Amino acid sequence: MHSELNRLISALQEFYARERFILDRDLGERALTHRLSVHLERNFLGWDVDCDYNRLGDRAMLLPRGSIVSTDDELGKSIYPDIVVHKRAVPDNLLAIEVRKASNHQPLAHDRHKLMALTDPHLWFAYWIGVLVILDRRSVITPEVYVGARIDPPLSAWFAGRLQQLGLAAG
Template sequence: MHSELNRLISALQEFYARERFILDRDAGERTLTHRLAVHVERNFLGWDVDCDYNRLGERRMILPRGTIVSTDDTLGKSIYPDIVVHRRAVPENLLAIELRKAANHQPVEHDRHKLMALTDPHLWFAYWIGVLLVLDRTGLRGAEVYAGARLDRPLTAWLATRLVHMGLLAS
């Protein structure tokens, strides 16, 4: 997982170096998500990178009722991860990224629950890794790593150390 997270760090370095215009103007979360996805794609050659992707092959990605992300409909809840690194046709799911702006005052719990569900090995669309990124204009304000339907504290600490070392996260 370190290799994949190092590629994500490289994408974040490129993002903060090249996207000053939209960062300085406080662009919307969808704009930031798209631009980060462009840099993620450059660092994950051979993989498909998509925003708001809700498919697994030909099927829609739906969380079954009773999962940790609540739903009121009878079939389940469609979910749209902000950025995914995957193979569309196989399907093979590597990395799901949830991005939020530091100024977002909505509870972060929904993003955390979504990443727990997306990395749940008991669901047919499990991603190997999930990452929550909290973006600010000058750098990250937080990063969490999810694997196996839970917050992976050792990987989160490893990622935080690397991000601090690279100047992307305040210590």
């Protein structure tokens, strides 16, 4: 998992180095996720990188009944991760990323529950790793890593520490 997270860190380095225009102008979250996905593509060669992708092969990613995660579709059952690193045709799901702007003051519960669902090994679309990144204009704030339907504190601490070492997270 460290290898995959290091590739995400490289993408974040490129993002903060090259995307000053959108960061300084406080553009919307979708603009940020798109530009971050462009940098992810360079770091995950051989993988597909998509935004708001709600499929597993030809099937829609649906949450189990009674899930507390709200969604954007008319039936309220599909799930749209902000960014995914996966193989579309196989399917093989590696990394799901939820991106938040630091200026977004909505509760984090929705994003956290989504990552728990996305990494749940008992669901047919499980991603190996989930990551929540809160993007400030200059750094990542309090990143969280999810594995097996829950936050992984040691891996989250390692990830935050690496970002801090590289000047990508506040100390």
